Amino acid sequence: MGFSKLFVALLMLQVLLAVASSTQENINAPKSDLFREYIGAEFNGVKFTDLPINPNVEFHYLLAFAIDYTTSSSSSPTDGKFNVFWDTDNLSPSQVSSIKSQHSNVKVGLSLGGDSVGGGSCYFSPSSVDSWVSNAVSSLTKIIQEYNLDGIDIDYEHFHADPDTFAECIGKLITTLKNNGVISFASIAPFDDDEVQSHYLALWKNYAHVIDYVNFQFYAYDQGTTISQFIKYFQTQSSNYKGGNILASMSTDGSGGLSPENGFFTACNRLKSQGKLGGIFVWSADDSKASGFLYEKQSQALLAAPR
Template identity: 75%
Template sequence: MALPKLKLIITLVFIQALIISHTSIQAAPENSDIFREYIGAEFNNVKFSDVPINPNVEFHFLLSFAIDYDTSGSSPTNGNFNVFWDTDNLGASQVSAIKNDHSNVKVGLSLGGDSVNSGSCYFNPSSVDSWVSNAVSSLTSIIQQYNLDGIDIDYEHFKSDPNTFSECIGRLIKTLKDKGVIKFASIAPFDDDDVQSHYLALWKNYGQLIDYVNFQFYAYDQSTTVSQFINYFKKQSSNYNGGKVLASFSTDGSGGLSPENGFFTACHRLKSEQNLNGIFVWSADDSKKNGFRYEKQSQALLATPH
């Protein structure tokens, strides 16, 4: 009778070793090959097909923007979203074409943004329930019409408290995911007290539903150094603990650590530490004038074996 018991013990030890091994693999930090780019906000005739796409990365275009304002951009509509991006060049047929031509491409839409009709774009719901109901309905229609894959949350001005924002956006993401309308969701905060209070409330309550944190590191000062960028990245990775915080730069010259001043040096350092979760760029509209040189460089870095 001793032999079967010995076999059982050996089997149990082997299973335990497998579990420990699997757990350690899951817990290990890992670089990512995700590249994301905002497109369409500035109406300068940029097309999906203009942007170079490396086949060895996961590429997300983020249409900018869908906004819950009336079509004139003058009044908020409590969750009834309208399209405010350049649909002449970035319409439904173009979305289908770029996805058919590149199996590694997904296309999402970003909600909100900084401004509408030259004024600030405010998150301004009448109530949580009514806003969520309207948003689910209107966004489902837009997402299906344009054959989109996900949403990005980029509200930057608020006429609601953080908890209301958290409940509205959290329930929206959950409902769209539960219904199979979207495959991914991201948020796009930056280092401002009011902005962070809203997004950190959302993260605390619904962070498990958010796939990427498009942190706007280009909202920091233009004099940002490589070491400062690394520190900012670590700070925000701690704030959005457990999230995929992406490194970012802007091609409109607005701020942050630019490619000319060491952005890729910082990314190489993050990658060597297994902390590069991906890169995103604001925006394709601005990059068109320089031939998308930094998009090519970003994707080449991400596609390089770890």
């Protein structure tokens, strides 16, 4: 009788451990219903209301871009004093408030930096950590509050500062904005380039705890990327940014990476079924306007479907 009771107790313990393990896996798996899209960089008249919004996803617009450069024809760095460089005629503060009031699942953020400004490369150029952070916190707080925004995305791609300086500037900026209640989320947008990765990995090493999403630019890989290559790239970057919510990405300007025609959604479905997909983001709404946002609809349908 004692042996029988012991056997039953051990069996129940195994069941409980299995349930706990399964529950922990579900907790650790990324929430994969997040859709994000960059908007406003190309001034082609695209509006928030042009995009289809699936009510069953979390939807983030990312205004592109806010840049710490002057707005004059010969743009120059301003040491963290940010100005708005997106299409404000069509993406104004009132239009931000309107789209958020119409859709409870919509949040709007702004992206910092980008590839170019005023016809030249956009460089991260702080004079010092303290001065840049002070200026950035002040200027971005003003913009974020004026536009009723929810978060920031970091998309610097060229650097006049070493990785540790970049890490401290951006890390302290995000930390301060979050501590001040100015933003609720922050993301980074690296891609597979040695200089770019050295800066973002330094940031990740010390400030991963304040970064909510990794908008990895998988479309910066070669055009003609295959499904198996994409999965391999995704696994590599998941290892680089260990513990992060890694989003799959595509570009609708046909520039590179794994295209929908070559299996982007097949790859995303596979990652989602494995509990690895942190969401999908698209560059960009400006490019998608001409085709009626076909791939945005497909992306959101995939994310909204049960795993």
